[in-house]
Amino acid sequence: MIEEDSVSLHDAPTRQMNMIEAINDALDIMMARDPDVVTFGEDVGYFGGVFRATANLQKKYGRNRVFDTPINECGIIGAAVGMAAYGLRPVPEIQFADYIYPGMDQLVSEAARLRYRSAAEFIAPITVRSPFGGGIFGGQTHSQSPEALFTHVSGLKTVIPASPYDAKGLLIAAIEDNDPVIFFEPKRIYNGPFDGYYDRPSKTWKGHPLGMVPEGYYSIPLGKARIVQEGSALTVVTYGTMVHVAEAVLAEKGVDAEIIDLRTLVPLDLEAVEKSVEKTGRCLVIHEATRTSGFGAELVTLVQERCFYHLEAPVERVTGFDTPYPHSLEWAYFPGPVRIGEAVDRLLKD
Amino acid sequence: MASGPTRTGPTRTGKSRGNLPPLDLYVPEPKFRPGDPVDYSHLEIPAAGKLARPDEGCAASETWPLTLDLIRVLDENDAAVGAWNPNLDPETLRRMLASMALTRAFDDRMYRGQRQGKTSFYMKSTGEEAVSIACAHALAFDDMVFPSYRQQGILIARGYPLVEMVNQIYSNRADPLKGRQLPIMYSAKDYGFFSISGNLATQFPQAVGWAMASAIKGDTRIATSFVGEGSSAEGDFHAAMTFAAVYNAPVVLNVVNNQWAISSFSGFAGAERTTFAARAAGYGIAGLRVDGNDILAVYAAMEWAANRARSNQGPTLIEHFTYRAEGHSTSDDPTAYRSAHEREEWPLGDPIMRLKKHLIGLGEWSEERHAEMDRDAAEQVKAATKEAEKNGILGHGLHHPFHTMFEDVFEELPWHLEEQADQAIRERQSKFPDWKD
Numbered sequence: 001m002i003e004e005d006s007v008s009l010h011d012a013p014t015r016q017m018n019m020i021e022a023i024n025d026a027l028d029i030m031m032a033r034d035p036d037v038v039t040f041g042e043d044v045g046y047f048g049g050v051f052r053a054t055a056n057l058q059k060k061y062g063r064n065r066v067f068d069t070p071i072n073e074c075g076i077i078g079a080a081v082g083m084a085a086y087g088l089r090p091v092p093e094i095q096f097a098d099y100i101y102p103g104m105d106q107l108v109s110e111a112a113r114l115r116y117r118s119a120a121e122f123i124a125p126i127t128v129r130s131p132f133g134g135g136i137f138g139g140q141t142h143s144q145s146p147e148a149l150f151t152h153v154s155g156l157k158t159v160i161p162a163s164p165y166d167a168k169g170l171l172i173a174a175i176e177d178n179d180p181v182i183f184f185e186p187k188r189i190y191n192g193p194f195d196g197y198y199d200r201p202s203k204t205w206k207g208h209p210l211g212m213v214p215e216g217y218y219s220i221p222l223g224k225a226r227i228v229q230e231g232s233a234l235t236v237v238t239y240g241t242m243v244h245v246a247e248a249v250l251a252e253k254g255v256d257a258e259i260i261d262l263r264t265l266v267p268l269d270l271e272a273v274e275k276s277v278e279k280t281g282r283c284l285v286i287h288e289a290t291r292t293s294g295f296g297a298e299l300v301t302l303v304q305e306r307c308f309y310h311l312e313a314p315v316e317r318v319t320g321f322d323t324p325y326p327h328s329l330e331w332a333y334f335p336g337p338v339r340i341g342e343a344v345d346r347l348l349k350d
Numbered sequence: 351m352a353s354g355p356t357r358t359g360p361t362r363t364g365k366s367r368g369n370l371p372p373l374d375l376y377v378p379e380p381k382f383r384p385g386d387p388v389d390y391s392h393l394e395i396p397a398a399g400k401l402a403r404p405d406e407g408c409a410a411s412e413t414w415p416l417t418l419d420l421i422r423v424l425d426e427n428d429a430a431v432g433a434w435n436p437n438l439d440p441e442t443l444r445r446m447l448a449s450m451a452l453t454r455a456f457d458d459r460m461y462r463g464q465r466q467g468k469t470s471f472y473m474k475s476t477g478e479e480a481v482s483i484a485c486a487h488a489l490a491f492d493d494m495v496f497p498s499y500r501q502q503g504i505l506i507a508r509g510y511p512l513v514e515m516v517n518q519i520y521s522n523r524a525d526p527l528k529g530r531q532l533p534i535m536y537s538a539k540d541y542g543f544f545s546i547s548g549n550l551a552t553q554f555p556q557a558v559g560w561a562m563a564s565a566i567k568g569d570t571r572i573a574t575s576f577v578g579e580g581s582s583a584e585g586d587f588h589a590a591m592t593f594a595a596v597y598n599a600p601v602v603l604n605v606v607n608n609q610w611a612i613s614s615f616s617g618f619a620g621a622e623r624t625t626f627a628a629r630a631a632g633y634g635i636a637g638l639r640v641d642g643n644d645i646l647a648v649y650a651a652m653e654w655a656a657n658r659a660r661s662n663q664g665p666t667l668i669e670h671f672t673y674r675a676e677g678h679s680t681s682d683d684p685t686a687y688r689s690a691h692e693r694e695e696w697p698l699g700d701p702i703m704r705l706k707k708h709l710i711g712l713g714e715w716s717e718e719r720h721a722e723m724d725r726d727a728a729e730q731v732k733a734a735t736k737e738a739e740k741n742g743i744l745g746h747g748l749h750h751p752f753h754t755m756f757e758d759v760f761e762e763l764p765w766h767l768e769e770q771a772d773q774a775i776r777e778r779q780s781k782f783p784d785w786k787d
Contacts, residue, residue, distance in 0.1 A: 038566060064566045070596055075555050075589030082496070082559025082573070085544060088566070090559075102585070109549045110556070116758045118537035118545035119527045123761075155759050178761045223764065267764040 012214040020190045022164035022213050023053045023129070026171040027091065029217050031061050034089060037175060038065045041076060041093030041129075050095060051131060051190060073103030077128065081110050084124045091175060097132035097184060098144045111180040112155035127174040127181045132160075133241055133288055134325055135188035135198070135334060143325035145240075145289035150182045151265045151298070157181040157222060158265040162189070162243040164211040166263060169220030177222060186240035194241075195248035196340075198331045203248075223267035227276075231258040234282035234347055237273055237299055239263065242286045242335065249340045255348070265295055273299070274306050281312035282347045288335060291319040313350070316343040378617030380688070388691040395697050398422035398644075399432025406658045410636045413666075417627035417637035420671060423646035428707035436488075436650040440714040446487055446645055447709065448723055449507040450479040450702045455727035456502070456512065459735055460519055460533075464680045468743040469519050469533045475500045477643070477675030477693070480701035481576075481606055483507050484648035489574060489656055494564075496544045496557035496575035499534055500606065508541045512731060516738035523749040524741035528758075533744075550581035554590035554603060561601035561659070562593070572659040574602040574652075579626050579669075580611020583619045594665035595633040601665045602655040606642065608674035613687040627669035635665045642672030643698040645705050673698070752778060 017025060030037045039054055045068040048055030058066040069076050073094055080090040094100045100107070111124040134143035150158045159174055159181055161167035167185065174181040188194065192202035192211070205211040228243055233256040236246045243261045250257040258276045262269065277283045283303050285296040296317040303315050318335045326333055382388055401421055404412045425431050438446075457474035464472040475482065482503025489495075495504055505515065517524040519533040527537060537545035544560075547553060557575030564571050577587060582605050594601050605626040609616050619626075630637025636658060640651040648670060655666035673696045677684045709715030742749045756763060756771040763771070 038563075070589075070592050072589045072592055074585055075558075075593045078552065078555025078586060078589060079559030079562060079593055082556035082561070083563040083566075085556065086494075086560045086563035086567075088563045105549060106552060106555070106586075110547060110552050114545060115761070117527070117531055117535070117547075118539075119530065120758050121526075121537050121539040122545050157760070267760075268766070270765070 012216065012218075014212040014214050017164045017168075017211050017213045018191045019161070019164045019167045019185065019211075020051055020053055022168040022211070023171055023185065024055055024057070025213070026168040026175075027054060027057060028060070030172060030175045031057065031065065033217065036088045037091060038083065038088055039091040039093065040067045040069050042069055042071055042095045044068055044093050049093060051187065053093065053129070053185075073099055073101075074106055077103035077106035077111065077126075080126045080128070081106060081114065081124055084111075084126050085114075085122050089125050089127075089175060091127045091129060094128060094130040096138075096142050097130040097146055098141050100128075100130060100146065107150075107156070107180070107182070108153050112153050115179065116155060123178055124180045125178045127171070127177075127183050129171075129183045129185060131187035131190070132184040133186045133188055134330055135194075135241060137327065137330055138325070139327040140324040143330070145184075145287065145320070147182075147184055147265060148289055148293060148295045151295055155179065156266065158184070159222060159263065160184045160186065160240045160265065161263065162186065162240055162261050163193070163205055164213050166220060166226070166261075168213055169218050170222065170263060172217065173219040173222050176219065181222070184240070188241045189244060193244040196245035196336050197248070198334070220263070222264045223269055225263055225269035225272040226261045227272070228259040228261050229257070231256040232280055233257055234284055234344070235260065235273070235276040235280045236284045236286060237262065238286040239265065240288070242288055245336060246286055246340065249337045250344070252337065253341060253344060255344055270302055270306070273303065277303055277307040278310045281310055283307070283311070283315045284340075284343055284347055285315065285317040286319070286335060286340060287317075288320050290322045291317070292322050294319055313347045316347055318343045378615070378622055380615035380617065382689040382692070384685060384687065384689055386689050388689050388695040390695060390697050393697060396420050396422065398425040399435070401432065401434065403433035403650075403654070406654055407661060407663050408636075410630070410634050410664070413636040413638060414628075414631050417630055417639050417669070418625055420639055420641055421647050421651055422641040422644050423650060424644045424704050424708055428704055428711055430646055430708065434647060434650040436646055436653060438646070438649065440709065440712060442487065443705065443709055444715065446483050446507075446649075447702065447705050447715070448727070449483045449486070449503065450645070450705070451723055452727045452730065453479045453483065453503040453506050454702065455724070455731045456506065456515070459728075459731045460516070461680060463519070463735065467745070468739070469521070470744055471533050471680055472519065473499055473534050473679045474676045475502060477696075477700065478606060478608055478670075478672045479503050480645035480648050480705075481604070481642050481670045481672060484645045485574065485604070485652045488649045488652035490571065492542055493571050493656070494542050494544065494557070494560050494573045496553035496560065496573060497546055498550070498553065498576045498578060498581075498606070499546055499548075500578070501576050502534065502536070505536060505538060505541060505543055508543070510538050510541050510543070512734035513737045516734050517741055520738055520741070520743045521749065522738065522742035522744070524738070525749070528754050529750045551577045551584035551586035553577070554586050555593060557603070558590045558593045558597075558599045558601050558665075561599040561665075562597050565597070565600055570660065572600040572602065572656060574604065574656075576604045576606055578611055579605055579607035579609070579616050579619050579621065580614060582626055582629070591629065591633045591635070591667070595635050598662070598664040600659035600662065602652065602659055603665060603667045605667065605669045606672065607669050608642075608672050610674050610678065610684070610688065612678045612682060613684075625669055627667060630667040635667060637667045637669075639669045639671060641698055642670030643701040643704065645701055646708070671698070748782060
């Protein structure tokens with residue numbers, strides 16, 4: 001495996017990509033490398049997916065490896081379990097994370113526990129890709145962030161990229177992983193990052209300007225967080241779209257924050273979080289998903305358990321509200337500058 | 351209140367309902383309950399041998415009359431008749447008979463083992479042995495089976511070691527599944543036997559996916575799966591049927607209609623409206639309904655469907671019409687919900703007795719050989735049980751190192767599971783100070 005650090009803008013040819021293109025590139029590379037990789041889902045084949053993540057793959061790899069499916073998430077994930085038992089590496093797409101519930105039992109009771117219950121006779125190296133999150137006026141059926149449901153399940157890995165570079169490297173790692181992975185793609189930033197304001201929808205990708213992504217194969221290990229920016233005033237722990245919102249808000253407030261993009265929720269890079277909180281003494285957890293029993297609750301508990309004597313203020317969390325996702329009031333729901341700003345002020349008050 | 355245009359309500363376009371009587375909800379009820387006399391005269395049991403056997407490559411629609419009828423080979427004198435007679439040689443027939451007898455002996459012994467406290471739970475397949483045994487013989491040895499929980503006969507017919515089965519049932523230190531699964535939820539990859547789930551019908555779409563993978567790779571192996579008639583009501587059944595039809599998957603999907611889903615009779619899965627085999631019609635796939643207690647008919651149906659799948663003619667749904675002669679499991683008391691006479695009056699007889707009489711009729715078997723076979727089966731099971739007991743029984747000892755509880759959740763142990771494993775091992779000292787092994 002080429003280690004992440006060995007790939008940089010300086011020593012590999014790069015190409016400008018948005019996140020969708022990076023995902024498409026990852027699938028292309030993995031399908032070329034491994035004939036057992038197959039991808040399928042609603043509208044995934046000829047049309048290339050409603051977000052175009054699988055564009056041109058059917059033409060390149062044929063209908064046996066890239067195909068459309070019936071509108072039946074239970075069938076999509078159930079068939080993936082059977083294909084994995086055969087020896088393939090299925091990468092099914094669930095068109096929107098909101099539609100994953102009919103496939104829940106196959107994912108939670110079957111794919112996630114197959115290795116355990118068969119004492120590793122059968123494994124389920126499945127990567128379920130699904131766009132998630134709000135910010136596109138998708139209403140309450142095209143905007144949900146259900147990641148916490150999956151982090152509660154023993155045997156599933158949960159991965160959420162926040163940039164084209166990460167999306168490609170993490171997706172390659174997920175496909176190579178021998179455990180089932182749920183790969184949530186923050187669709188708000190499919191075509192570019194944004195700064196947290198709905199009327200200012202996009203800026204350049206930080207770290208890899210303009211979304212310059214190395215050509216060819218590289219992977220980013222699952223379970224390793226990224227320090228988005230170093231800082232000393234407080235630690236912000238977040239993932240997905242909220243990485244960009246946090247960056248924008250803290251820059252605007254002029255706070256010297258350390259921002260951590262978790263990249264994978266399970267397995268969790270708690271060490272990176274601990275190290276940072278021990279340094280800053282303050283911690284803010286941000287996610288877009290609903291608040292109660294959200295993954296933020298887990299993060300806050302872990303920080304409290306591990307870093308209590310380093311803390312200068314109570315750990316805060318900023319989240320979406322405990323309502324279904326509203327359509328016209330979407331930007332009132334979305335955690336943004338006001339909600340994050342208030343939490344930062346409380347954290348830094350003394 | 352918000353101001354706005356005055357609303358006048360919807361335009362009344364439909365008919366007036368007038369003075370119709372109130373609607374009435376229909377809730378199915380079986381024909382007899384405990385204490386009731388049993389009368390099976392409502393069942394239409396057609397004569398053996400009368401149904402035509404369509405070509406294996408026929409259009410699915412040609413099979414639809416067969417989904418409403420019943421394929422039978424053994425007649426009232428236990429002679430094999432008609433176009434569905436698979437014309438098996440006596441050696442194969444004797445092997446199938448021996449596998450059925452061994453399965454029954456195994457079930458009886460394990461049932462007693464549960465009553466003796468050697469395990470928590472057991473499920474017999476008494477009366478349904480023909481379904482598993484015939485299928486195992488009609489398939490290739492490496493065709494993949496996605497079983498439900500009453501297909502132990504397939505493992506037995508494929509020669510899986512009995513002692514391994516008992517080890518799994520006792521969850522002892524030699525349990526190949528490390529004491530993680532309920533008894534009877536075997537997994538045996540080398541024997542083409544997929545890990546059993548307690549969530550019902552989940553294996554149906556998985557079998558279709560396996561079959562699709564086999565087709566994707568240009569393999570020649572096919573997949574098969576089994577559900578009870580009760581769980582054919584699950585969404586997974588319909589997902590599997592849709593996928594099987596759409597991709598013309600090389601799969602044989604079986605509904606074992608043993609009449610009872612714990613205490614709910616088949617009417618709660620829709621049996622009063624049509625047969626389970628007839629569900630094939632709506633999906634445009636081939637369907638067969640077969641006398642599940644007639645091992646020759648089951649073999650013939652499975653062979654027909656397997657040949658069809660293997661020659662890229664697509665999937666088949668088979669309904670095995672049989673009867674669950676015993677309780678659902680050791681935790682069930684069937685006398686509380688069904689007539690005691692149902693079993694003895696079952697008009698399609700006992701699969702072992704029918705094959706036995708058939709073989710005797712052919713001059714290939716005798717009462718003496720049968721008795722000897724039964725003794726031999728009992729001895730085999732007894733020996734396997736004794737051997738397995740050396741590895742421990744459930745509840746008598748902590749058979750597996752605590753660390754194994756945390757293994758195989760993921761391929762590699764993440765930090766949080768390693769921490770929890772340390773905790774479990776630490777707790778052992780105070781929770782179980784007496785257990786040394």
